[in-house]
Each structure stands twice: as C-alpha cells, then as structure tokens.
Amino acid sequence: MLALVLVGLGVTSLSMASGSLPDVRLLLARHSMDDCRRLAGLALGAADAETARARTREGAKGLDDLGL
Numbered sequence: 842m843l844a845l846v847l848v849g850l851g852v853t854s855l856s857m858a859s860g861s862l863p864d865v866r867l868l869l870a871r872h873s874m875d876d877c878r879r880l881a882g883l884a885l886g887a888a889d890a891e892t893a894r895a896r897t898r899e900g901a902k903g904l905d906d907l908g909l
Contacts, residue, residue, distance in 0.1 A: 842880075842897045842904065845872055849881030864907050871903045 844855055844865045857865060872880075880897050887893035898904060 842868075842894065842901055842909065844869060845877050845901055846881045846884045846897060848874070849877030849879070864909070867907065868901070868903060872901070876900075876902075 844857075845868060847855065848869065855865070869877075880900050883896040883900055884893040887896055
C-alpha cells in the first residue's frame with residue numbers, strides 16, 4: 842500500500858526486496874496515477890498513521906487478492 846501512496850506523492854523510484862516486486866508491480870498496474878494521488882491525499886489527511894493505513898486500505902483495489 843505504501844508504494845501506491847509514495848507514487849501518488851511523486852516518488853518515481855522505489856527500492857524493495859525482490860520478493861515484494863511481483864505484488865507491488867501488480868498493485869501499481871491496477872491503479873492509475875490519479876488513484877495513487879487520491880490515496881496519497883487520503884493518507885495525508887489522516888490524523889495518525891493507523892487512520893492513514895485504514896483509509897488507504899479502503900481506497901485501494903486488489904489488496905485482498907494479494908493477501909495484504
């Protein structure tokens with residue numbers, strides 16, 4: 842989920858463990874840049890980290906498919 846938020850904030854390069862790459866690639870493929878910006882806005886508007894995670898999870902597509 843954090844990759845979606847980071848892309849929405851304008852990050853263009855991500856570093857991760859090689860085992861995470863397939864899931865992150867799939868999530869990014871399922872979300873447009875507008876989706877990522879919307880998710881970043883939800884996270885930034887949250888009062889705390891827990892609320893930011895919950896809002897991002899609600900707004901993201903396909904997390905359950907990946908077991909996230």
